Amino acid sequence: MKTELNPDISKALAALAGKTIANVFLVACGGSLSIMHPGKYFLDRHADKLNSDVYNGDEFVCRNPRRLGSESVVILCSQTGTTKETVRAAKHARERGATTIGMTLDAKSPLAEAVDHVVAYQAPYTTGIAIDAAESNYGVLYMILAGLLRQVENKDVVASLLKSLSHLQPAIDKAHIQYTAMFDTFAERFQDRNVIYTTASGVNYGACYSFSICVLMEMLWINSQAIHADEFFHGPFEVVDKNASFISFIGLDETRRLEERTRDFLFKYGDKKNILVLDAANLQLDGIDDAFKGYLVPLIFFDALWKFAYKLAARRETVMLDGRRYMKKISNY
């Protein structure tokens, strides 16, 4: 089991030693942006002083927050390192004097070229190669933030995080087995649906967002929205009828009661047969510290849900990834 942060993370943090750091900007697009939400949740829950903001890459460049400057750390992420908006955001942040850390699979990509410090991670979905989820985008982002927190505010949760991450992959593997039958059932039920909503709050919101826009919409061409579990009651719930299809995330962070309330409403006014519930209370999380269970749940949910997406795709006769009409197929958009 690791007892220290990855060398590239330690190196990036060492370069920040002694610097005043006032704020952290978490910047990316789409699926890579989705991991930044739990990153901010972690800082909100742990940091006495460090402020953090989450922005889409191009929104960040145009909005150009005045607070961005030499006391800022900007953490960016792009799997291929070629996302133009994110590369532009990195260049913009450096021009404003901020320190930039870029997470990417490719150490020679445009994002890697554009940032002060490159941090690697692993991704299972596109390569098909088995990885350790501890080294995924979420895992590495948590490592960077826990390291930053230790360095800037002298609050050390690094050992607990690393221990918890070392038990993550077995928890994911067990979840896959646990969800197999339920996913088969719901793939059949959802195969012809035109609209499928996802709902979550807190740490889970990012995974809920990513599954909605990057999987349901992008790869399966199903209409969707990631509805925040409490915002649900301030408008969206009016679309609920017995045919409404939802994927309901129930996690273990401090907002769990919001997610439970949404599920309870959906069970009462929708039809249970159309509500796919992932409840982390039923997961086997041996070895993960209580303090990190909530943070690691969305990794488990999202990894598991990929299997569901493929099952759904098989029934819809959509070829995942190749099902795209526009992304990486057309240029100049």
Add this chain to the structure above:
Amino acid sequence: MKTELNPDISKALAALAGKTIANVFLVACGGSLSIMHPGKYFLDRHADKLNSDVYNGDEFVCRNPRRLGSESVVILCSQTGTTKETVRAAKHARERGATTIGMTLDAKSPLAEAVDHVVAYQAPYTTGIAIDAAESNYGVLYMILAGLLRQVENKDVVASLLKSLSHLQPAIDKAHIQYTAMFDTFAERFQDRNVIYTTASGVNYGACYSFSICVLMEMLWINSQAIHADEFFHGPFEVVDKNASFISFIGLDETRRLEERTRDFLFKYGDKKNILVLDAANLQLDGIDDAFKGYLVPLIFFDALWKFAYKLAARRETVMLDGRRYMKKISNY
């Protein structure tokens, strides 16, 4: 024309004089939450030091950011002042030592009782009484934030804001006339649609969100999502075909090029007949300072779009407001 902030705002700010203020939390639910996004945009663009965060009321309570404390100002909003999550958020913030400012129509409501300072505003939609949009939720929030900025950072845009707000209502009245024919056309085209998306970025994102969840979903039972104009290209755009229905907001803030790019894509790969475009470049904004045009555009769009919603409702035989199944009709959810 007013040359100073409303008395209740000045009084709230006077009580803050001399206090160290490190951060601003903007907290509400649903439609009232939607105005907080442009509020944060304003602070991001203008404040050298003031950090700001936008949270749903219950998310805020459960997440309970560590930075919340005696150096925090928490601005909350609830039209009736009875939104339970927002009232709970106000109480929570006061317990943590923050100064709370509550925006509500009802000075005797639970929210008014729960906060340190009550600030009034006007709302046209529920009362049916004509108001001056300068005194709407957006207008009043901007006044609070401009006042706070002047007091805390000695940067004074109050006169420019007040002058601009004084020219807002005429601009809205002109927009209503300008959009009449287009809204008639699109109400007919969209009358049977099952899914209508909205898209925007920057200052407009809040109005885009509110129209999606509080009007299309809540009052017309139409499936929807408010898609951020750049996030659109990182997943959501794959659902676009010739039948896809969108309402595209094009504003005058620094993110305008993001919104234009989305519109251009929709025109190319969708069908122009199904893309309702509101472009602020065509609005008559006489008297509004250039620096505030971008900030006031979403008020104009949103006010105008209410008329569109009623036209759509008439064709769908949905009775607006009474069309709700759950909100204010059932209890204990």
